[in-house]
Amino acid sequence: MDFTININNKSLVASRGETILEVMNRNGIRVPTLCHIKNALPTGACRMCVVEDNKTGKLITSCSFPAEPGMSILTHSPRVVESRKTIIELLLSNHPDDCLYCVRNKNCELQDLSSELHVTERRIRGIKNKANLDLSSASIIRDPEKCILCGRCVYVCEEVMGVACIDFINRGNKSIIGTAFHQGLNTSSCINCGQCIMVCPTGALTEKNHFAQIQEALSNPAKRVVVQYAPSITVSMAEELGMEPGVDINGILNAALRKVGFDHIFDSSFSADLTIMEESAELIHRVQNGGVLPMITSCCPGWVKYAEEFAPDFIPNLSSCKSPQQMMGAIIKSHFAEQENLKPEEIYSVSIMPCTAKKFEAQREEMTREGISDVDAVLTTRELARFLKLFGVDMFNIKPELVDSPLGFRSTAGKLFGASGGVMEAAIRTAYRTLTGKEMVEFQVPALRGFEGRKETKINIDGLELGVAVVNGMTNAKKLLDEIRSGKNDVHFIEIMACPGGCIGGGGQHIGTSDEQLRARMQTLYRIDETERIKVSHKNPEIVDLYKEFLGEPLGHKSHELLHTHYHQREVVK
Amino acid sequence: MTLVQHVLHKYPAVGRDNLIPILQEIQTAEGYLSKKSILEVGRYLDIPASKIFGVATFYNQFRFEPFGVNHVQVCRGTACHVLGSSTVLQELEKHLKVKAGQTTRDGQFSIEVVACIGACGLAPVICVNGEFHAKVTAQSIKEIVDSYKTKGE
Known part of the structure; x- marks a missing residue:
C-alpha cells in the first residue's frame, strides 16, 4: 500500500513497511549513516541519520523509523545538522588523533563525516x-x-x-x-x-601487513622474489587505482609488478587450472569408488577454518586439494626451483590475494614442507595498491606486459575462480571431458552464476546425474550443511566461498565496494570467459606440459605429495 | 555430573531466554563464572561464547574470577561516596594491585564493589569476610587488609 510523506517540503511516495531512510535513499536525499547496514535490521545505535519530525518536533532515527502517512520530515534543518555534528564531535572526543599514521587515512567514514559536517575545532x-x-x-x-x-x-x-x-x-x-x-x-x-x-x-x-618483509626480500640479492596474483585481482583493483569498476588491468599489473622488482610473475589462475585438474579427478574418483560425498571444495581458507571449527563432521567431505595459492606455492618451491637451479629457501614467494584468510592459510603447518612455507607473504588487493604507490608506479602511464611462462598461462576456467560458482563451472567442464571424452557443447552453466547466496542445479554427464550446489556466505553454507545432516542427498559436489559473491567480494578488496562495482567485476570475469579461446583447464598448454614433465597424472604420486593435504578438527573458543 | 551439568539439567527446554537464570545459578553454586562453564552453557544453549561473555559483562552481578580467601566488599553507596569511598577503593586497588571484580594472583584477596550494605552510619564502610570495618580511610584500609593477610598465614 502506497501513501505520500513530506520530506523537505516535497511530497514523496512511500510504501508501508519502508523506513524513512529507504524513502530518502530512493529519492536521492542523502543523510549520513554509520551503524546502518543495508538489508539488516536497524539498531539505531549511532544516531547519525536523525531527521526532524515536523509534527512532533522530535529528532528521530530515519534508519529505524517506518514512514507513516502524512509525515513531515526535515533532513537538514539547523537542529538536525547541529545534532549530527555533536555526535561526530563526541565520537572524536575519545578517538586517538592519529589519522596521519592510520591505514585508513583518507578512506575513513569518521574522517569524511567530520569534514562533511565542518568539525574544525575541538569543542569536547x-x-x-x-x-x-x-x-x-x-x-x-x-x-x-x-x-x-x-x-x-x-x-x-x-x-x-x-x-x-x-x-x-x-x-x-x-x-x-x-x-x-x-x-x-x-x-x-x-x-x-x-x-x-x-x-x-x-x-x-x-x-596484518607484510610490507617490510617483502621489501627486505626485494632488496636482498640472494633472494629470488616471485609473485602470483589471484584470478579476481585484475578485475577488482580498478577502484583502488581510481579507474572504472570492473576494468581488467591484467597486462598493466604484470608491468607494474616487474617495475617494483619482482623477478617472476605468475598467475594463480594457472594454479586454479591445476586445482581443477586435481579436484575434478578427485570428484570422479569419489563418485566411481564410493568415496565420501558430497565432495566440498577447499579453495576458500575461510571456509576450511569454519569447517575445522564448526563442522568437523564434514572434514572427510573436504576436497584434499590445496587451494590455488598453495598449489602455486608448492610448484614454485619444487618444480620451478629445480628448473632454475635454486634451493627452496632461496626463493621468496609472494602472493596477491583478495582475501585476508589467505594470510592465515599461507602460514598453516599443512602448507609447509621441511620448515619452509610454500608462500612467504600475502598482500591483499588494497595493500597491493599501496605497495605500488610506495614504489612510485604510475598505473596510468604504463605499457601492458605479459605474465611469465611457464606457470603463467591460464584458461578462462581458472579465471572464473574469482566469482562465486566459478570453481564449480570450471570443474564441471573438465569432469565432463574426463568422463565422456567429449567437450561440453555449452560451457556456461547460467544456474550457477550470479549473486544469490545459494545456487543449485543438476548436471547430466552421459546419464550420470550430478547434483551440484554453490553457496557463498557462511550462514548459507551452514543451512545447506544442516540440510545434508538431516538427510538431503541429491548433491554430490558443493562449492563453498565464505565471502558474499565469492573472491571478488573478498575481505581484502577495496573498502566501500558497492553492489554495482561487484556486479561489474563479475561481468568482466564472464566476459573474459566468453571472448577468450581456451575455456577449459585441461586444454591449458602449460598445464598439459606440467603433467607431462613433472607431475605425471592428476592424483598421481607427485600431486599427492605437493598438491594435496588433510585438515583436522580445531579446538577454539566458540 | 559436573556442577554446570547439574544446573543445565534443570533447564530441559533449551532457549536463549534461559541464559541469565542459568548464569545466575552457576554463579551461586561456583561463586563465579569460569571460562569452562561459560563454554559449556554456550554449547548447551547453542549461543556463541562471545555472546554469553557480552551478556555476562553487561551486568555487574557476574564475576569471572573466583573469590579470594579474603573477600573485600567496598561500599559505594551515597553516604559512603560522600565521605570518600572512591579514594578508599582507589587505594585498595593500588595496594592489592587488582581492580574491583578481580582476585589477586595468590588468591588471597578479591575486591567487590557493592551499592549499599546498609551501614550508612559507619560510612565509609567496608566488609571483609562478613566483618564490618567502619570509618575507613585511605590510610587505615591498608592496615585492615594486611591484618587479614597475617591471619591467612
Missing part, C-alpha cells in the same frame, strides 16, 4: 580510549582504541558469516567490541574472512 575533550592492539591473528589486527562501536563488524560476523567471534563486551562507557574472555583473535573462532574489515568505518580493524 574526552578521555582517550585506552586499549591494547590485538596482534595475535595471522590475518587481522584489532585496534579497539579506534573503534566507534557502530557494531557493523558484530553484525557481519554473526549474521553473514555465522561465526560470532566478537561481540559488545561490558556496558556504557566501558563498552568495547571484543572476543570472549578478552582473548586474542587467534584463539577465537575467527575464520579470518576479513568481512569485518570491509564494514569497519574506521581503522579499528585492518589486515
Whole structure:
C-alpha cells in the first residue's frame, strides 16, 4: 500500500513497511549513516541519520523509523545538522588523533563525516580510549582504541558469516567490541574472512601487513622474489587505482609488478587450472569408488577454518586439494626451483590475494614442507595498491606486459575462480571431458552464476546425474550443511566461498565496494570467459606440459605429495 | 555430573531466554563464572561464547574470577561516596594491585564493589569476610587488609 510523506517540503511516495531512510535513499536525499547496514535490521545505535519530525518536533532515527502517512520530515534543518555534528564531535572526543599514521587515512567514514559536517575545532575533550592492539591473528589486527562501536563488524560476523567471534563486551562507557574472555583473535573462532574489515568505518580493524618483509626480500640479492596474483585481482583493483569498476588491468599489473622488482610473475589462475585438474579427478574418483560425498571444495581458507571449527563432521567431505595459492606455492618451491637451479629457501614467494584468510592459510603447518612455507607473504588487493604507490608506479602511464611462462598461462576456467560458482563451472567442464571424452557443447552453466547466496542445479554427464550446489556466505553454507545432516542427498559436489559473491567480494578488496562495482567485476570475469579461446583447464598448454614433465597424472604420486593435504578438527573458543 | 551439568539439567527446554537464570545459578553454586562453564552453557544453549561473555559483562552481578580467601566488599553507596569511598577503593586497588571484580594472583584477596550494605552510619564502610570495618580511610584500609593477610598465614 502506497501513501505520500513530506520530506523537505516535497511530497514523496512511500510504501508501508519502508523506513524513512529507504524513502530518502530512493529519492536521492542523502543523510549520513554509520551503524546502518543495508538489508539488516536497524539498531539505531549511532544516531547519525536523525531527521526532524515536523509534527512532533522530535529528532528521530530515519534508519529505524517506518514512514507513516502524512509525515513531515526535515533532513537538514539547523537542529538536525547541529545534532549530527555533536555526535561526530563526541565520537572524536575519545578517538586517538592519529589519522596521519592510520591505514585508513583518507578512506575513513569518521574522517569524511567530520569534514562533511565542518568539525574544525575541538569543542569536547574526552578521555582517550585506552586499549591494547590485538596482534595475535595471522590475518587481522584489532585496534579497539579506534573503534566507534557502530557494531557493523558484530553484525557481519554473526549474521553473514555465522561465526560470532566478537561481540559488545561490558556496558556504557566501558563498552568495547571484543572476543570472549578478552582473548586474542587467534584463539577465537575467527575464520579470518576479513568481512569485518570491509564494514569497519574506521581503522579499528585492518589486515596484518607484510610490507617490510617483502621489501627486505626485494632488496636482498640472494633472494629470488616471485609473485602470483589471484584470478579476481585484475578485475577488482580498478577502484583502488581510481579507474572504472570492473576494468581488467591484467597486462598493466604484470608491468607494474616487474617495475617494483619482482623477478617472476605468475598467475594463480594457472594454479586454479591445476586445482581443477586435481579436484575434478578427485570428484570422479569419489563418485566411481564410493568415496565420501558430497565432495566440498577447499579453495576458500575461510571456509576450511569454519569447517575445522564448526563442522568437523564434514572434514572427510573436504576436497584434499590445496587451494590455488598453495598449489602455486608448492610448484614454485619444487618444480620451478629445480628448473632454475635454486634451493627452496632461496626463493621468496609472494602472493596477491583478495582475501585476508589467505594470510592465515599461507602460514598453516599443512602448507609447509621441511620448515619452509610454500608462500612467504600475502598482500591483499588494497595493500597491493599501496605497495605500488610506495614504489612510485604510475598505473596510468604504463605499457601492458605479459605474465611469465611457464606457470603463467591460464584458461578462462581458472579465471572464473574469482566469482562465486566459478570453481564449480570450471570443474564441471573438465569432469565432463574426463568422463565422456567429449567437450561440453555449452560451457556456461547460467544456474550457477550470479549473486544469490545459494545456487543449485543438476548436471547430466552421459546419464550420470550430478547434483551440484554453490553457496557463498557462511550462514548459507551452514543451512545447506544442516540440510545434508538431516538427510538431503541429491548433491554430490558443493562449492563453498565464505565471502558474499565469492573472491571478488573478498575481505581484502577495496573498502566501500558497492553492489554495482561487484556486479561489474563479475561481468568482466564472464566476459573474459566468453571472448577468450581456451575455456577449459585441461586444454591449458602449460598445464598439459606440467603433467607431462613433472607431475605425471592428476592424483598421481607427485600431486599427492605437493598438491594435496588433510585438515583436522580445531579446538577454539566458540 | 559436573556442577554446570547439574544446573543445565534443570533447564530441559533449551532457549536463549534461559541464559541469565542459568548464569545466575552457576554463579551461586561456583561463586563465579569460569571460562569452562561459560563454554559449556554456550554449547548447551547453542549461543556463541562471545555472546554469553557480552551478556555476562553487561551486568555487574557476574564475576569471572573466583573469590579470594579474603573477600573485600567496598561500599559505594551515597553516604559512603560522600565521605570518600572512591579514594578508599582507589587505594585498595593500588595496594592489592587488582581492580574491583578481580582476585589477586595468590588468591588471597578479591575486591567487590557493592551499592549499599546498609551501614550508612559507619560510612565509609567496608566488609571483609562478613566483618564490618567502619570509618575507613585511605590510610587505615591498608592496615585492615594486611591484618587479614597475617591471619591467612
